[in-house]
Amino acid sequence: MGNNINRREFISLSGGFAGMAALASMGISGWGDNEAELTVDEIESKQHSCDVLVIGGGMAGLFAAIKAHDAGAKVLFVSKGRLGSSGQTPFAKGIFEYDPKNAKLTIDEFVEKVSLSAIGTNNRVYTRQLAEHSKARVDELREWGFFESPLYNKSFSKPINERQIPLMERITITNLIKENGKIAGAAGFSIDEKEVHFFNAKSVILCTGAGGFKPNGFPICDLTHDGTIMAYNIGAKVTGKEWNDGHPAKEKNAAASFDGWGDMFLQKPSTTDINIRHDLGVDMNYQAYVGGGGSMRMGPQGPNGGASVKGGPQRPAGLDNQMPGGQGSKPEGGKRPPKGKEGGAPPGMSGGVVGGSSAGMSIHKSEGLVPINDKCESNIPGLYAAGDALGSHMAGGIYTQIGSSLAGSAVQGAVAGEAAAEYSGKTEIQKLSKSKINTIQSEIFAPLKRESGYSPAWVTQTLQGIMIPNFVLYVKKESIMRAALAYVVELRESHLPYLRAKDLHELRLVHETRNMIITAEMKLKASLMRKESRCSHYRMDYPEIDHENWDAWINIFKGDNGEMLFEKQAFDSWS
Amino acid sequence: MAINNISGCIGCGVCVKTCPTDVIRLNSKGKAEIKYPEDCQICHLCRMYCPVDAITITPEKSIPVIVSWG
Numbered sequence: 001m002g003n004n005i006n007r008r009e010f011i012s013l014s015g016g017f018a019g020m021a022a023l024a025s026m027g028i029s030g031w032g033d034n035e036a037e038l039t040v041d042e043i044e045s046k047q048h049s050c051d052v053l054v055i056g057g058g059m060a061g062l063f064a065a066i067k068a069h070d071a072g073a074k075v076l077f078v079s080k081g082r083l084g085s086s087g088q089t090p091f092a093k094g095i096f097e098y099d100p101k102n103a104k105l106t107i108d109e110f111v112e113k114v115s116l117s118a119i120g121t122n123n124r125v126y127t128r129q130l131a132e133h134s135k136a137r138v139d140e141l142r143e144w145g146f147f148e149s150p151l152y153n154k155s156f157s158k159p160i161n162e163r164q165i166p167l168m169e170r171i172t173i174t175n176l177i178k179e180n181g182k183i184a185g186a187a188g189f190s191i192d193e194k195e196v197h198f199f200n201a202k203s204v205i206l207c208t209g210a211g212g213f214k215p216n217g218f219p220i221c222d223l224t225h226d227g228t229i230m231a232y233n234i235g236a237k238v239t240g241k242e243w244n245d246g247h248p249a250k251e252k253n254a255a256a257s258f259d260g261w262g263d264m265f266l267q268k269p270s271t272t273d274i275n276i277r278h279d280l281g282v283d284m285n286y287q288a289y290v291g292g293g294g295s296m297r298m299g300p301q302g303p304n305g306g307a308s309v310k311g312g313p314q315r316p317a318g319l320d321n322q323m324p325g326g327q328g329s330k331p332e333g334g335k336r337p338p339k340g341k342e343g344g345a346p347p348g349m350s351g352g353v354v355g356g357s358s359a360g361m362s363i364h365k366s367e368g369l370v371p372i373n374d375k376c377e378s379n380i381p382g383l384y385a386a387g388d389a390l391g392s393h394m395a396g397g398i399y400t401q402i403g404s405s406l407a408g409s410a411v412q413g414a415v416a417g418e419a420a421a422e423y424s425g426k427t428e429i430q431k432l433s434k435s436k437i438n439t440i441q442s443e444i445f446a447p448l449k450r451e452s453g454y455s456p457a458w459v460t461q462t463l464q465g466i467m468i469p470n471f472v473l474y475v476k477k478e479s480i481m482r483a484a485l486a487y488v489v490e491l492r493e494s495h496l497p498y499l500r501a502k503d504l505h506e507l508r509l510v511h512e513t514r515n516m517i518i519t520a521e522m523k524l525k526a527s528l529m530r531k532e533s534r535c536s537h538y539r540m541d542y543p544e545i546d547h548e549n550w551d552a553w554i555n556i557f558k559g560d561n562g563e564m565l566f567e568k569q570a571f572d573s574w575s
Numbered sequence: 576m577a578i579n580n581i582s583g584c585i586g587c588g589v590c591v592k593t594c595p596t597d598v599i600r601l602n603s604k605g606k607a608e609i610k611y612p613e614d615c616q617i618c619h620l621c622r623m624y625c626p627v628d629a630i631t632i633t634p635e636k637s638i639p640v641i642v643s644w645g
Contacts, residue, residue, distance in 0.1 A: 028613075028638060081592075081594075081595050082592045082593055085592075085593045085595065085620055085624070086595040087595070090595075090618075090620060091618070150623070151623060151624060153593075153624070169592060170592065170597075191597055215641075216636065216640045216641065216642060217642075219595070219616050219618040220616075221595070221596050221614065221616040222595035222596050222597075222616075249642065251645060253634035253635055253636075254640050254642050255577075255616070255617055255634075255635075255636035255640045256617040256634035256635075256636075257616050257617050257618045258617055258618055258619040258632070258634075259617070259634045265618065265619060265620075265623070266623070285643065288643075288644050289644075354642040354643060354644060354645045355642065355643030355644060356641070356642045356643030356644075357642075359643065457613065457638075461638070461639070461641070464641040465641060468641045468642065468643055469643060469644070470643040470644045474643060505597050505610070505611055508597065509614075
């Protein structure tokens, strides 16, 4: 990888970003004194022990906790937010159900067609698993009352309460802990109580979702790739960072997620049938870029509502007439009312739209930990991931089946829960060493102790100014990505160590900011490495699909000296 | 503003727990208040979960909004 950049190159390439970063930080306090409202001495340390620790209270975490418990494991369930009310789960209203009795395709045909749409980027084993297991998960959800309310906390709580699975909410997990080469637990802090928690576990399942750069217009501002970065820090391999989710926001009040999606958030969930597409990559971003960023509307169009511009991302034959929200299409993966009328823009998206509402997020299920088998297991013994935290490439590098995202989280959560329970049944717990506990505790709370420093909000807005513009990660070019990378490395090296926190809310923002910056570096470097265009990864300088060199995923892992390393893994192979 | 107003709060704390981005906290009188408005993602979950319909939300963000173009 030749991602290094010298200072001269940096200066010559990056003039435009400086202005943007300055603009981005308007109205937010940057460097300043830290008026901390609590001291580190007030923090109480608590320790917990279990067989299986499930992190993340969305759809994947729900099934992971339940299936691990039902397989006989002592489970502890911890969530950054409230059960069923954090991450993307509360906003996903369509869930794919493959019912062999009335399916219009056999499972073999389904897998084949998804693979065609994904241009080979999907992992067929996980695509098949989705179809095979989806009905069983949907049946269980129905039993718990999932389909009876637009709000999921009650139906999610039912099976958890019935089993008396201990649930801890509003705990921000910051670290995974490895001892003797195996997973040993995790650590994090409460945003309500002055408490740090150490969890000693035989196995851990990350159900921490995906993430973004706290973008505007898509409800993912609590998702910052926490699980992925924690796992990367202890040696896990991660993948899928070059793909892009291409959801737009409304031009007016772009940050208003609810308003952008009309009444969809108010709807009860329902099931979706087979409907394979090639949606919500970067077609609209390309059109806006080539057309000079003119007023965009949903559906097939040129930048000013005229004929489509030439060039841009290639579509597989037979899937070439579907634009996001256009004639006969419904965007993606669980984010649309599933059985509404065909065609038309998403609810509330009828006016002008702008890109970047989900900036920093890849395609669902395509970024996260690299699975080493079909059991959602990572390369770290005892560490599993499910849902958007697992880079299963279930759908591939583009949205291929409506409702599959939510279904995939349920399916993979259950698979990981059973596998982790089985693993913990034949493993001794790895004791947490005192020195590691002390080091982690002091790292977690260091920003509270700083007398002055950068506010995480300022660093986040600066990062947004660098990463969200259309010409950085959506319509990619080597020169711009190298310039952006120089800025991101600067943030990592010279700003991350000086983040300040005055209270537990801001401490959470500090850790989220850290995770976003590492993610930005991964996304830029993976995008530089993939010298071709395919699915939701589009490079102006390499616009063609390159089957000879790039029928492969990109894995990212930490080297012995802390450097970010990259490797190719051939499609349809295991790491 | 994002979450604009909380009026008629009964102090149940559901909105505090529900908010994905930790915008709302209970104040010293045990009532919900908008403590970190700049982090609001305007998703309306707090409003939808509120048992007494006490929360009013407007679509504007309180800090500058970065988008991909425009």
